[in-house]
Amino acid sequence: MKVLLLAGTAEARELASKMTEAGIEGVASLAGAVRRPAMQEMPTRIGGFGGEAAFARYLEVEGMTAVIDATHPFAARISERTERVCAERGIPYLQLLRPPWAPSEGDRWHDVNCEEEVADLVPTGATVFLATGRQTLERFEGLAGQEVIARQIDPPDGPFPFAGGRFLVGRPPFAVEDEMRLFRKLGVDWLVVKNAGGEPSRSKLDAARALGIPVAMIARPPQPPGDKVETVQGAMAWLREIERE
Incomplete structure (x- = not known):
């Protein structure tokens, strides 16, 4: 199994660490929106893929067998493209999407x-x-x-x-x-x-x-279809599940 982790969030950094500890081969990808991004605990690429066709070629050439999308909840275009490309090629896709905030007493x-x-x-x-x-x-x-x-x-x-x-x-x-x-x-x-x-x-x-x-x-933009979890633990469980398949 080789996993592409679309990163850029605290959850992605934690997941990269957990995957490395578990011996799961993967590459973290950062969009490059921040000039000095926090480093991931796995091999990392920085920058866009150059469009949908180039992203599909990257998955094929690099031999990616699963994709976890742990980008920002407002990175809608990235998530939509990723889910679509993975669905077309039969690559398991998971979105690690933390829960939205909810108001508490006293919030305006x-x-x-x-x-x-x-x-x-x-x-x-x-x-x-x-x-x-x-x-x-x-x-x-x-x-x-x-x-x-x-x-x-x-x-x-x-x-x-x-x-x-x-x-x-x-x-x-x-x-x-x-x-x-x-x-x-x-x-x-x-x-x-x-x-x-x-x-x-x-x-x-x-x-x-x-x-x-x-x-x-x-409000958050609409999210793509596909498997979703809210925690790093859930993402690791998903990885173990597809590894057994």
Whole structure:
């Protein structure tokens, strides 16, 4: 068995370690969206595949017999393509998809379907903190003229895509107390988050609850069909199952 692990999440790093410990041959693949990605405990490739046909050729040439998709829950295009290519070629495919966040007592969440809907929620003059990554910033252009602060891991490689916005560089994880201190310092009125799930990155939501800050929660995109698990343990059980087949 040789497994392609589509990585980029904390769960993927943990799974790579577990697979290596179990002696399962595999290659971790990182999209290269982060300049200094956390290293995986298995052979790793960085960068895209060059399209669907090139991805299919990679699977064939490298002799991959299974694919685990442990990418970000909002990496919809990658997941859709991967499931489709695997289904066409009869390659077992699993999506390791952590559960979405759910509101707790005291949370002031406002559900939205997409980035463009956020502008309808935020009143004029509000200070908005975007904890949504850099790849979809242009979709928030309805917030132009507001004070918008977008946090990203790497220093920006270009200007902010619309007026009124600025970047804040920070590398997670962030403690709840640090997030509260930051939100107070910046005078944050609204927090905007994608519903990625995961405990390590929930601290910003806990900070917003403690400070009474409303949250615009962007819903996950539809996920592809196929086998799904929510934990690394579930992924390892799936690997053992297909290994016996």
